[in-house]
Amino acid sequence: MGWITTGLIAWAVGWQTNVWLARRPKTRLTRLIIPIIFGLTLIALWECLVRGLEVKAVLLPPPSMIAVRFATSLNILWQDLVQTVVKGALTGYVMGCSAAFLTAIVVDRFPFLRRGLLPVGNFVAALPIIGMAPILVMWFGFDWQSKAAVVVIMVFFPMLVNTVQGLQATDSMQRDLMRTYAAGYWKSLLKLRLPAAMPFVFNGLKIATTLALIGAIVAEFFGSPIKGMGFRISTEVGRLALDMVWAEIVVAAIVGSAFYGGVALLEKAITFWHPSQRG
């Protein structure tokens, strides 16, 4: 009983603090601290409820147990991280996004291609592409190459569609101005249309970060060497070692947020002129 009461009290205190903080004028600090308090109270509530209700560790381990497991198996986690994120996801992400970016420029140059590829691209972007994973694992083998290939295919179409849209984001007035400056295709592409496309490009890049990690992890469910986050998750689930699974998920969460955050920071630096970044 004690644990449950403690948990509920922690929850109430956390929520009240947030209510009090939210009533105060919005500052940078409150905007940062409120979600953190919310997250911490959630973790506290989780810990207390698991202990209080005596949930078995094979169903839902308490956060403290996950933290201990995380700290004691840093080696394995790091090895999995390198295999899945650095070799699989990042390689595929860079290859897929740059391929899509270049394709988008070509597509944009020829209106015929644009009118043909854009609907197809939009269609493909809505398909469950992750299903290609078993095929690509068969083609490229169990190691990271097949994971990178899955990532390439997954990020390609969202990135392509966004970039093509971005390249059309200039209005005719701006393009006319470039023409009065006697700027040719390349000049106006470099000076006007690519910069104007950047918000869209970054939108695509941000969507692609999550897709890249998902692709790399899920592809490992279809076969992998004996390391990698997807491999670890699926085997440890089989052994009911859920604390290890959660430790992998913590890693995935940290990496995912860091990846996304990194791209968002880059966006802030490059598209500083855009209204959404000035606010």
Added chain:
Amino acid sequence: MARLWHKFGPVLTVVIAIFVMWYAGSIALNSAWAHDKAQRAGKVLTTSELVADTMSQKKPRLPAPHQVGAEIWKTTGAMVLRGRAFSKRSLFYHSWITLSSTALGFLMGTALGVALAVGIVYNRTMDMSVMPWVIASQTIPILAIAPMIIVVLNAVGISGLLPKAVISMYLSFFPVVVGMVKGLRSPDHMQLDQMKTWSASGQQEFWRLRLPSSMPYFFTSMKIAMAASLVGAIVGELPTGAVAGLGARLLGGSYYGQTIQIWSALIMAAALAACLVGFIGILQRRVLKRMGMA
């Protein structure tokens, strides 16, 4: 004619190009095995023999489109003709399994998304504490925990539809939250002030102004949510060990090297996605038209 060409010509060209590339790819990828086989039989293949062989292998690296088409017909149309549309070998059966968990997950996700969005729009504390986590939850490759959700829910005695639907729900609530928050906040000051001058209550403001003006956003995010929910259902079928559903067909095919089966499941999943998203598109056009917004 020219107008028709202008509209469909480019798309048609691209689709034809895809098929040409597909055939070329299947010849290129399957020829190694064809040569290998011929060498062991002590024969040398002519070009036409080679092409014929690459398109009729039983376990090709890349099956040709007509092989996939034949497999799909064998497992759908032909089964219907024999009156066994829902036998376990029929793709309709597997699609139905996937569709049911997709739909359930989608409904749960949409409901959760709308509820969260209303809370976020009307409660400042919730806005500031929950919204960042909603966004952060999407940077986490959540599909990774699909196996765990399935196994854990199985252990507490919940199996079948619900665990898969939970995964679909998790993937589909996010676009709805983001879209609905945007939509519910889309009425501008002028419109809100107008409601005030009519001395509308909070309830009336919600039902008569905010909710109707959020509809375009709602439908757009539902399309994304539907696609995400299908992915969730397919991935959710993997860890259950290839029992039923399109995901199970994918996994089963990859265990036994049945590439044609994988491709036919893939095409079926694509068709399912197209139908579901298309259905929401039609609904969107109907509803928005009646509301005078499209």
